[in-house]
Amino acid sequence: MKVFFLCFCVCLALPLSYAAPAHHDGIMADEPEDHLHPKGEDHQLDRCKGIEFDAITPDEKGNTFFFKGDHLWKGFTGPAELSGGTFKELDEHSHLDHVDAAFRMHHGDDPNTHDHIFFFLDDKVFSYKNYTLENGYPVDIQQEFPGIPNHLDAAVECPKGECVTDSVLFFKGNEVYHFDIKTKLTKKKVWSHLPNCTSTFRWLEHYYCFHGHNFTRFHPISGEVTGVYPKDARNYFMRCGEGFGHGAGTRKLQCSDIKLNAITTDSKGRAYAFQGSVYMRLDTHREGNHPFLISRQWKEISGAVDAVFSYGDNMYIIQGGQVYIYKSEAHYTLIEGYPKPLKEELGIDGPVDAAFLCANQHIIHIIQGQKMYDIDLMASPRAIKKEMPIPFPKIDAGLCDADGVKVFIGPEYYDYGSPMLLALGKASPQPHKISPEKFGCEQ
Template identity: 60%
Template sequence: MELFAKTLLLCSVLALTNGAPAHQHDAAVDDGHAHAALPDRCEGLEFDAITPDEKGDTYFFKGPHLWKGYHGPAQLSNESFKELDDIHHIGHVDAAFRMHNADNPDDHDHIYFFLDDKVFSYYNHTLEDGYPKQIQEDFPGVPSHLDAAVECPKGECTADSVLFFKGHDVHIYDITTKAVKTKTWSHLPACTSALRWLEHYYCFHGHSFTRFNPVSGEVNGTYPKDARNYFMRCANFGHGGNSKVPKCSDVKLDAVTTDDTGKTYFFAGPMYMRLDTRRDGLHAFPITRAWKEVASGVDAVFSYTDKIYLIKSDQVYIYKGPAHYTLVEGYPKSLKEELGIEGHVDAAFVCPNEHMVHIIQGDRIRDVDLTATPRVVTQEIPLPLSGIDAGLCGINGIDLFKGSQYYQYESAMTLAMSRILPMAKNITSALMGCQD
C-alpha cells in the first residue's frame, strides 16, 4: 500500500492519465500554412481556448494549432476541425466549451467553438448542419469576440448554464430560459480560456491558471499557478516531473466505493482517485481535499443514499454529497454507536438499491441493516478467504480486492454460500486506469 500511495502522489499531474499523444506532422508546409516549427506548450503559452470533446479528450488551442490531451506535440487544428479554417479562415479560436444539456440529447456533449461573431457546433468531430451561425442565433444576448467560455451544470451553478468571458465581464447564459446575466469579476484575471474538470473551474491566463467559484467568481487558495505543473507533461515541471502511472501489479487499495451518481473512489494511504466515466481521466488527490477531517487514510468506505461513510480505526465519518461532501453534524461517531460492531474493519460495501451494509472483518462478513434503529448485526457468515483490502458491489456483482488481484462473485447470496475460492483476477488498466 505504501508503494502504491506514493505512486498516486506522483501521479497528481493530470497529464498521466488523460489524453493520447498527438501525431507528429511535417512542419514545413501543410494546407497552405508555412511553419518553421511546431509550437511547444512547455515553453509557456497562453491558450486561446480549451475544451473536452464528447469522449473526454481535452483540446488546447493556440493560433492554428491544437494539442490533444495532456502530453504530446502540437498539430494543425484543421486536421481535427477542418471547417474552422476552411470556412472562416480565422487561424485561431476565441473560445470553446462542451455543452452540458442532459434534457436535450440533440445538444448534449456537442462542442461549440466561437470565432469572432460566429459559432460552430461539432459532434464526433463533424460540423452540424446549419453551422456556422451568428452567435446571437444560438446564444442571444452573448457578445461576439469572446475571450473564453465554460459550461456549468445545474448543482454547480443555479441552472444549467454557460459562462462567457470578455475582459472582466462574465455573461452567465441560462441554457433553458436563454436569459443572460452579466457580472464583473475584476478580482479574477482576464481569462483567455477556461476549463471545467471534476466540478472545478479554471481560468487560464498567460501560462498560468486560477481556480474560481463558478457562481461568485471567488478565488480560494494560492493562485495563480503554472499550468505546466498540472495540465501537461513537461520536463522539470509537475509533482514529480515525468512520473508514470502506477503498474497494476503494484496496486493495493485500502477501500473503494461507487456513489449514487456513478462516481467511483479508490483509496490508498493518504490519497484517493476518482473515476467518473473515464472521460475526465483518473487523477490522485489528498483525501483531505474532499474529506478534510480524515487525514491519514481510511480502513473502509461505503456509499448509501446520497452519503459516503468513511471508517477509520473505531470511528465512522458520514459525509453528505454529492457535489461537494460535507461532514454530517455530530460525526464522527464510534463504530459501536453507528453500526453496532467493534474491532478493525477491512472492507465494507452496499449493493445497489439495497439497505444492507456488508462489513468484512478478518475471515468473516457481518451484515448490518441500515434502516434499523439501533443498528445491529443481523447475519454473520464465514468467508472462504481472509486478508481482504477492499470490496465493491455493482450491477455486475461483488469484487473483493486483495493486493493487485480481486475475486468476483455474482451476488451477496453467492458470496454467503460460497465455500470454494473463485479464480483470482488481476487488476487491469480497464478496471482502474493503472499501467499493465
C-alpha cells in the same frame, strides 16, 4: 460498474505513478500534472515558453484541445498543428487566425446538443459533432445563445449539481454570463476578483481560469478562489523539462502491485477507489486515470481509510474506530457533528476490513477478518442483525454492484452473485486478475 481502477502508491514513501491515456504520471495533490516530454513541438509555438491560450476544450471522447492563434495541441503533450487540419470549416468560413472561446456540451437533456463542441469566432458560433460541422452552422451567437455578447474571451460548460441548472459560463473581461441551457435565460455577474480569463477548462468537476501562462481555480457559481493562486500551467498541464513539474522518480504501476483499501459508487454515479492516502475516480475514464490525495476531496480525512460505502445521498468513510458522513453534493461536505465513534453510529467496534451496500438496499455488510456482519441502516439504534462466516481469512475491499459482489484481495478479485452466496461459499471461486483494460495498470 463498467470502469474500474487505477494506479496508486505502492508505498507512501515513494511517488505515485500510473497509466493514463496521453496524460500524466504523478500524485495529483491539487491539480493535474503531466510528466511526458513534448515531442517535435512547433518551434514558434512552444507551450513551455509561456503561451497564453485562446481556448481549451475537451472533445466527446475526452481528448483535450489547446488553441493558440491558428494552431492547436491535441492533449497534454505533443506538437502544435494547424487547427484547420482537424476543424477545417473554421478556416474555410472565417480565414481562421484564432478561436475566441470553445466548450463541449456534454451534459443537458437535449440529444441534439449533447456531446457537441461549440467554437466562438467574433460574432459567430460553430457546432461540431464528431469533428464535422453541423448543418446550418455557423450562426450568429445571439441566435444560439441569446444574451451572450460577441467577441468572447472564454466559455465552459457547468452541469447541474455543479451549477444550479445545466449551464454554460461565458467570460468577457470581468463579466461572467451564466446561460441556462434549458430556458436559454442569461444572468450576468461581475467577478472583478478573478483574473480576466482568456480560456477556461472544466476537468474532473473543477474549474480553471487560464490567464497568461498561469491558471486560477474558481467556484463556478460564486467565482470564489480558495488556495494559493495563480499557478504556472507549465507545472500541471504539460511537461516542460527541468525546472517544471513534480514527477521525478516515478514509474509505471504494475497490475500485480494493486491493493485497494476501499471502493464505492455514490448516489450521483461517481465511482471511487481508495489506496493508501490517494483516491481515483473510476467513472471519468475519458479524462484519464488520475490519482489525487484523499484530503483534496474529503478535507477532514488524513491518511488511509479502512472502508467506504454510500447510502442515500450520503457517503460513509470509516477510519479506525471513527466514521465520517459526507453529503454527496457537487463537492462533499462533512455533516455537522461528525466524525462519530463507529460503535455509536453502526453498533460495531472498529477497525473494519471492508463495507459494501447493494443498490436500493438498507443492509450494510461489514467485514472483519473472516466474518461478515449485517446491520440494518433503518433501525434505531443500529446494531448487528446477523453474523456469518466468509471463505477468506482477510479481504482488502468489497463492492456490490449490478453484477453482484466483488471481493478484492491484492491484485485479484472474486465474483459472487450476492452477499448471501459470499457467506454460503465453502470455497472461493476462480479469481480474476486485475487487468490493464479495467484498472489502467501494466502487466
